[in-house]
Amino acid sequence: MFGSIRGTVLRIDGFTALIEVAGIGYEVEVPTSALAKLKVGSTAFLYLHHAVREDAHLLYGFLAYDERLLFRELLKVSGIGAKTALALVSTLSYADLTQAVESEDVRLISTVPGIGRKTAERLIVELKDRLKRLPISISMVPTPPETKTETPVVPASEGLSPEPSLSPRVIREESIAALIGLGYKENAAVSYVKAVYQSGMDTRAVIVAALAHIAQHHRRG
Known part of the structure; x- marks a missing residue:
């Protein structure tokens, strides 16, 4: 199983980052928190969740270890798949989502696409006790310090060119x-x-x- 990845960001399409490691490009689905930090040409470090389906192997990447923990807890809730879990952690911050569960804020949770009122209520019931048992808080596990967010100069021989300017x-x-x-x-x-x-x-x-x-x-x- 893939646990993490460190490599060069080659491209970002929507919520998918293409990250190259040793000449191989890995497509990684990321939430907004990671999307805001990743830059084409920079070196990125992400904690990974590896999902195996009959027709595909999918990777989901997170800047913080406990953000991945939360994603995995969401996947355990009945009726919530990876797409909806990613929408949850993209639309609501870690703090907002955990607070919404603790305060039983059905209205806020049900504003996330793919989450109706019944699913929000079920999520609260199934997650409330489990979230209290998570071993860490988000402030305790920052992205490793060696992760580079600045854009380095990359030689043309390495085959990495800047993305074309879009209209x-x-x-x-x-x-x-x-x-x-x-x-x-x-x-x-x-x-x-x-x-x-x-x-x-x-x-x-x-x-x-x-x-x-x-x-x-x-x-x-």
């Missing part, structure tokens, strides 16, 4: 597609992207801003 229209379309992939309805995704998009933003920045906007909107609601 604002393509950036908005990619951002909308990423939100739809998380489970948001198309009209909602369009509205969220329109609300946060500013000239000069790349796709990753738009996605992160849109999810922050969604979370803030639901807290006020």
Whole structure:
């Protein structure tokens, strides 16, 4: 089983990061917390969850060890698969999600795409006691210090070239597609992207801003 990965970020498409290790590229699905930190050309370290299906081997990556623990606990809840678990940890921060479970905030949890009221209630019932038994808190396990977030100079001979500049229209379309992939309805995704998009933003920045906007909107609601 894969436990972690350290390598060069070659590309980021929506919530998928392509990370090269020893000449092999691994596609890793990541939540917003990781998406906001990863940069093409930088060296990244992620804790991995390896999911095996009949038709595929899937990797999910997290900056913090206990974020992966939370993801795995979510997978144990009846009716929640990897896509919904990733949507949960992407839409709500670790602190917000654990607090919502502790306070039985069904309304906040059910704002996550793929989570209806009944699923939110079941999640609270199944997770409340288990979360108290998790061995660590998020502040205790930072990303290892040797992880580099700055973009180094990479020789052209290594085959890594910067991503081409995309037009604002393509950036908005990619951002909308990423939100739809998380489970948001198309009209909602369009509205969220329109609300946060500013000239000069790349796709990753738009996605992160849109999810922050969604979370803030639901807290006020």
